[in-house]
Each structure stands twice: as C-alpha cells, then as structure tokens.
Amino acid sequence: MYADVVFPLKLPPLTYKIPANAPYDLRGKIVKAPLMGKSLYGLVVSVIGSPERNWKNIREIESVHQRFASESNLSLLKWLSDYYLAPMGTALNSSFFEETIKTGGSNQQSAVRIKNKEQKRETENSELSLVYDCIKEKNYRSFLFHPASISQELSILNKIMGEAAPYMHGAIILVPEIGQIERLLPDLKNIFGERLCVLHSRLTAKKRMEAAAQILAGRSDVVLGTRSAVLAPLKNVSFIAVTGEHSNSYKGEEGLRYNARDVAVMRGFIEKSCVLLSSVCPSVESIYNTKIGKYTPLNANRQPETKRPRIKIVGANRTKGKASTIAGEVLKEAKNTISKKGKFLFLINRKGYSLIRCEDCGHTVQCKKCGIPLVFYKAKNAVKCNYCGLEKNIPESCEECKGFAMKPSGAGTEKIKEEVEELLGTKTLLLEKERSLSPLPLTPDILPFVVGTTYAAKKLRDEKFDAAALFNIDQTLSQPDFRAYERTFQQTMQIAGTIKPDGSLFLQTWNPKNRILRFIKNYDFHGFYEHELSQRKTIDYPPFSKIVLFNISYKKGINLLDDIRNMLEAEEIKGLEVLGPVEIPPILKSYPHCIQILLKSKDSRILHSYARQLLNKLEKIKDVKINADVDPLKV
DNA sequence: AGCACGCCGACT
C-alpha cells in the first residue's frame, strides 16, 4: 500500500510506501517521511494500492503521528488547491500545519465546556429563526445581511452568537482587519469564555502556535480573526460569520491567493454549516448571489432608515489660473465648521503636491519603468515614482511634444494642506501611510482639519467628524477596472459612516451629473446595484462570468509575446474568452518584462480546466515566473 | 522550505 503525502511546501502530493505495521486509518494523519535527504512532517491525503507513476525510488513513511485533518478538512484542502490553481502543499501551508507540528501536537481531546447561561428568550419570529435553525440542525445555508450601520451589523452578530452558543459546535468569525477584532472581543469573550481564541497574521509565532494547539485539542472551538482564520483547524464548524464581506482585505495577493469570504462559503457547504455574510455595503457579487438564490437575504432585521450625513455633490472650480483646488462651497462650509469648533476632514487619495503636466500637449510626466504618473513633491522640488521609488528633477521639456510648458497639475495631500492653511489660516494635521507611523499624533481637538489619504479615513474610523470633503472621486471613478464604480460606491459609503449623522459629506467633481454620484448622494443601494449589474451583464464581467488573471514575468525578450500568442491561438475553446496576451509593466524585481493574459468564462469548469492546462504549459517555459490569480480584484 | 548546481564579479 502507498500513501500520497503533502508537505507544507510548494509541491503536489508525493507517493510513499506504507510500512507493514502502520495503523489502518492514515488519511488525515501527520506522518514523518524522507524528502531530499531530510526527514519532514507531511499530511496523508490519500491511501492507494499502487503508485500513479513508476517513480525511480519510492521511499517509506518513517513514523505516524496524530490526526490533523478530518474528511471535511481534506475536502477543503483539495478544493483550495484545485480552485486557486496552487499545489496542494501551498494550500496546506496556509492551513496552520506548521504551527501544529511545532507544538508537538497535543493529542488529548478535552471536552468543550459550554457556558449555559439561561437567558430569557423572546419568541423569535423574525428571519433570524432561519439562522438559528440552520445552526442547530447543521444545514448548509449562506445568508447575506445588509445592515444600516456597523453597530447594527455587530449587534446582530452578538445576538446570534449569544442565542446559538449552547448548540454551536465550532464557529469562525471573520473581520477584514486586525483593528476590528477589538470591537467584537469583549462581547464574544463574555459569551464563550475559554472557548474563544483569536487568530490573525500579526500574532507572534508562539501565540499562533498556542492558538493552533488550543483549537486542535478541542479546547477552543470559537475562532475570531482575520482572513487566515477561515482555515483554522477546527474539526467541526457550525457557524461562519464574515463581517464587512465586501472588503478587499479578504483576498490574498501572495501565496495561496484565496478570498476568505468565498472560502467561508465553500467551507460552510462542505461542513454543513450556517454562513452569515454581512456588510453595510455588500459587494455586487453577493447581491447577485441573493438574486440567483445562492444566498438568502436577511432583510427584515434591517433597522428603519437611520439618519445619515447629507451628501453634497460640488462642481470643481472651472476658472483657470489662480482658482483654488478647493471649491468655494467647501471652503465656506469648512469655515463654518471651524467657527463652531467642529472637526472637518479633507480627504484626497494622492500623496505629494501634484503631478506635472505639459500645458501644450496635455501629457503627464510618467515613470518610464512603471508607466504610472510621477508625483511632484514641492519641498524637495523633485518628482518621485511612488511605485519603484525613482526620484529625479522635474523634466524641463515634455518628452512627447518637446515643449517647455511643464506645470504642476491636479492636487495631492500637500497641495490641499497648503490651500487649507493659506485660505483658512489654520494649522492642519497631515495623515498619510508612510509619514505618521503609530502612535498617531492625533489631536483633532486642537487641529480641526485633517488632510489625508483614505488611509486617514480608516485610522480615524471611530473619530466622528462634523463634515468632510473628498477631492479625488473622479480619479477613483475613472480607474480602468470593471469594479471602479463599485469601489467608489463602497469607499464613499464608508467615509459617510465616519461623519456625524447630522453632518455633511462634500464630493468635489468635474462631472456633477455622473450617474453613480446620484446613487451615492441618495444612498440609493438598490438603484446602484441594478445599474451596476446591468452594466456588468452587457460586458460579461463578474458576477456574470468568472475570470483568471495570468502574469508571466520573464527576463530577456526573445519573442515570448508571439510564442504565447501562437500558443493561445492554436486552440480555441468554446465558451472561453482569452484577452491578451499584452505586455504590462514589470511586477517582479529581477524580471524586467511581464505579459498578462485574462481568461474569462461563464462556465467555471471550462475556465478552471483550461487555466490549469495553460498553467502547466507556461511553467514548462524556462526562465519565467508564472502567477495565476483566480477571481482577481484588480483587473 | 532547504539544498545543489551554475553562472558572473572581486581578489589572495
């Protein structure tokens, strides 16, 4: 008998001989086996009668250890590897396997103690009884809850957890960012006590190991954490919550590029658990999934419309020359706010002072290597590439038309700061990612004006402002990505959430008539989703199709582009659309060239089988690095 | 992940 063993390395399962005296049920157990002259821990994923191929030297498993994976865990592992086009070892590596091995693997199972607080139960005739039933009876079902506010989102979650605690066996609660763990921790600690453990990427190796050991030993069966916690090594899972389900943070950009929200749904399906997705601004994709019956909407629990800040669309100053970037109406409101000792937030998603543009031909100075605009920093009197770090003097003449009319154009945080200080006679606090590392010099009581990127908005989430102005909404809307409108809508809703309910949010734009801005202004979720879905349908983009993005990084350009084009054209597959190949700016250092291919199909099986084939072919080419991204966020 | 092999720069 032979066993397929997966190691936590970038490798597919490897075949080993099972020693005669080995226990019978090896599947899911940890074994020690020789690999490259060393002895390594791996996971048995299947037991087979004979090896798949005649390997020259099949070696024997050295020792058998504790169980790591249940049947469900193995199914999930397999799915992760298939779906995200990664070797199984990569999937295992993301699944707390190393942490388990290093703890020495305590094997004893202590019974889960359930705090059985007798709480008065109002007869629940709301939709929530669907959720409770689903948890109690171990049925798979995914729900989508669209609360009116973050506090409502969290209070529903607490209510469910409190109610279902006695019959919940295994639960995962996901938050998009580490900072949001704090908000849920006290209440969950109160409900679950010792059953609760926290899991996120910034835990020390030791703490992560401790958490893994607690979970594996069955002492912890409720896990609160970020993205990676969706793969917590729980034996049973009866409830998975994904808060802020629209968040981009759930998608990984390296290693196994999984989307924790989608993994949550799949894990729920495999484990027969209740999955609750929630967001104050759900993703278009999730809304679509409620429309096709994949998710069950929870509408009745949405509170009646709460008061929200007024959103005002303001046209940008059209007069050329001396006119300020900040529109008169915004300035007036800012003055008004400061006179009342209120707090005003200026937001612009561009660092530095401005860009440099040729007034003759309209060309913007760009980084030749990265193909993105160079940012002008006034204090340094230099332009800088925020991507590769290149810094140089402002070019005297235009590289396109050779003219000499190079002028600052557009605005960044520095320029807004300069204008605010000049026009309102007040100091401002500049809050940017690199500039002010924690602890923040946060004194908005003294400095009512804060200028920053949207990073500032995140940092200041719990700081309620009387009013805010957003300057770069046109740029966000016009990003060359099919999700640009969705992101703009979500970001703006998020910013609106940081303003007092009776306050105002100003959106300064060159196109006040833009349809998306109307949806935003009116908090018209329904209208926005309908509009966006119809747009996506006409161009056949997600959620009406599935996509996989390939990045092929390579060193020296013999005609790889032509080779790949020929390779793709050789076989045309029905129901599959191939966009590219196109040259794009390099993404890996030491690989000066990059080619991109986008695969798109309505049928995810066609898409995946072709993507896997293509990946195998591309990996055979020498001196290339292939990166496959399934369900990419940025296209 | 580690470990071997291989191809260009610094140097006893």
Next chain:
DNA sequence: GTCGGCGTGCTC
C-alpha cells in the same frame, strides 16, 4: 586563475 554571491530547479 579561484571563491562565493544568489538566482533557479528539484524534491516521491
């Protein structure tokens, strides 16, 4: 001439 840098490839 060699030593050694890391960049690349392989592991049943």
